[in-house]
Amino acid sequence: MTNKRNIWLTGPYLVWIAGFIILPLLVILFYAFTNPAGNFTFSNITAAVTDITNIKAFGLTMLLGFLATAICLLLAYPLALCLTKLKIKQKSSVIFLFILPMWMNFMLQMVAINVILEDNGIINMLLSSLGLPNMHIANTFGAILIGMVYDYFPFMLLPIYNTVSRIDKDLINASKDLGASSFMTFLKVTLPLSMPGVISGITMVFVPAISDFAIAEMLGGGKIMLIGNVVEMSFTKGQYFQGSGLALILMLFVVASSLIPGDDEAEASVEGGVVLP
Amino acid sequence: MKKLRFSKRFVPLVLALVILLTSVLSLTGCSSKQTMYLFNYGDYIDPDVYDLFEEEFGIRVVVDEYAAPEDMYAKFTAGTATYDLICSSDYMIEKLIGEGRLAAINYENVPNFKNMAEEQLNAAKSFDPELRYTVPHFWGTLGILYNTETVAAADVQSWDVLFNGKYADRIIMPNSERDAFFVALTKLGYDGNTKNEAELNAAADLLSKQKGDVQAYLLDEAARVKLESGNADIAVIYNGEAYLAFENNDKLAFAVPSEGTCIWMDAFAIPQNAENAAYAEQFLNFLCRADIAKMNFEYIYYSTPNQAVVDALDEEILSETAIFPHNSVYENATVFKYLGTEIEQLYSKLWKNVKA
Incomplete structure (x- = not known):
C-alpha cells in the first residue's frame, strides 16, 4: 500500500526522464533511420560501421576505454585495500583528497594537465633540470589516456572502497583461523566479495570513457578522433542523420558494457554475508 | 489519519506543479524586457559595448557565441533559437543570402554606416554583391x-x-x-x-x-x-x-x-526571422559609431573596416603590417x-x- 502511494514522489523525475532522456533518445532513433529526404533508411547505420575513418575511431576509442579502465583499476584497487586499514579520521581525509579535483571545473583540469604535459611544460622542465631528455606527451594518445585516468579515477576508487570497507572482518579472521595464508584469504575472501564494487567501478569508468569527446579534443590537439569526436563533428556540421547513426552504434556498446553479468548475485552475497563457494 | 493520507498524495503533486510553474515563469520572464539576441563568434565585441548600449538605449543584448561558421549554421538553421542579429564570415553570409535566410537591412536606420571604408565595402561585395544585407565588422x-x-x-x-x-x-x-x-x-x-x-x-x-x-x-x-x-x-x-x-x-x-x-571578412546580418530587427539596426548603428568601433578595434586588434577609426589612429599602429597588411597582399x-x-x-x- 505505502509503496503504491509513494510512487507519486517519482512524478517530477518521471517528467524529467520523459522530457530529457526518452524524448531525445527517440529523436536520435528517428534521425538514425531517416535520410535527409525524410524516408526510412539503414544507410546511416551501415555507413557508421563501414566507413574506414569510423572503424578507426571505434578501434581507438575501445582501446583507450580498456586502457583507461585497466589503469584506473590497477591504481584504485590496492589503494582501496590500504584505505580500509586506516583510522576513521585519516580515512576521510584521504578520500577527501581524491575527491578534491572534482571540485574544480573540468575544463580547468584539462587546461592544467595540458600545461603540465606540454613541450615546455612542468614535466619537461623537471626532466631538463635533472639533465634528462625531454618527453613529447602533449597532443598524443598518451596525453588523452592520462587525462581520462585522472578524470575518471574517483569513479573507480569510491565503489571499490565502499564494498571493500563493508567486508565483515570476521570473515577474514575466520579464513586465517582456518589456515589460509594472507594471499589465499585475499584470493578467496576479499577479492570475490569486492567484485560488485569492481564491476560498478569498471562500468562507471568504461562507459563515460568510450563516449567522451572533450578530453580527446582538449588533450589530443585535434589530431586524434575518438568516436565521440566523430559524432560531435557530425552534429556541429549539421549532419544529424549520420551523427545519429553513429550515436546509436555507440549506445549499443554502452548498453552492452553496462550489462556485465554477476552484479546482482554478487551484491546479494555481500548483503547476506555469505561467501560464494 | 485521513489528513495524513491526503497530504501524502498531494504534496508531491503540489511540488511538481510548483517546479513546473517556476520553470515556465523564469523562461518567459526574460522576454518581457527589451532584449536583442546576438549570435557571434566568441569574444568578438568588447563586453563594455553591451553595457554602454543598454545604458544609452535601454536595450539589453544577449549574446550566444560559437567557434566555427559551420557550428553557427547548424545551430542557426536548427531553429531552436531565434536571433535578431548574427555575425559570420564571408562565405557563410553568402550561403545564408543564397538560401534567403537574411533580411535586407534598412540602411537609413544605420546612418553611421557612412564610416565604412570604400575598399572594404568593395571587398564585401564578393559575398553581398548589392550590399543589401551586411555591415562589415572586421577583416x-x-x-x-x-x-x-x-x-x-x-x-x-x-x-x-x-x-x-x-x-x-x-x-x-x-x-x-x-x-x-x-x-x-x-x-x-x-x-x-x-x-x-x-x-x-x-x-x-x-x-x-x-x-x-x-x-x-x-x-x-x-x-x-x-x-x-x-x-x-x-x-x-x-x-x-x-x-x-x-x-x-x-x-x-x-x-x-x-x-x-x-582575405576574410566577418560581417553582421539580420536573419529573416528576427523578432526585433529594429533593435538590431539600432545596435549596428551603435557599432559603426567611431568611438564604439574604436573600442572594439582596441579590444581585438583585427583590421577594422571603419574609416573613421583608421583616420584617428596614429602612424605607429597604421604601419603595423600585422593589422594593416601591405597592398601587395591584396594582389594575389x-x-x-x-x-x-x-x-x-x-x-x-x-x-x-x-x-x-
Missing part, C-alpha cells in the same frame, strides 16, 4: 606567426615551410577546414575556391601527410598561446591574433607567404566563396579523414 588575412629565434625569416616566405618537415612537431595548423585546405591548395598551386574533386583530394592527401609534423590543430587564441609560451614555433593564424601575440612575446613575427593568402589574395552543399560535404568528409 584580415591568414598568415604565419613564427618565432624569430628558431625559424628563419626566409623560410616563412612560402607555405612550403609547413610541409617540408623542417619544423616537424613545432607547427600549429588551423582547426578549421576551409583555412587548412586553403593552405594545402595554395601550396599545390590550386585555387582556394576550387570545386575540383581531384584537387581537393590532393590537398587532403597533402594534409594527411603533413599531420605527422603537426603538433596540434588549434584556432585563434589557443594557437597564439602555444607560440607565446614557446611550445610551438610556427602557427597558421589570422593577422589580428599575431598583433596580440607581439604584445606578449616580442620574439614573434608575422609573415604572409608570397604564393598568396586569403583569395576571398572565400560559398562552394555549395556538395563540396561542403566533401570538405567535411575529407577533413574528418585528415584528422582521424
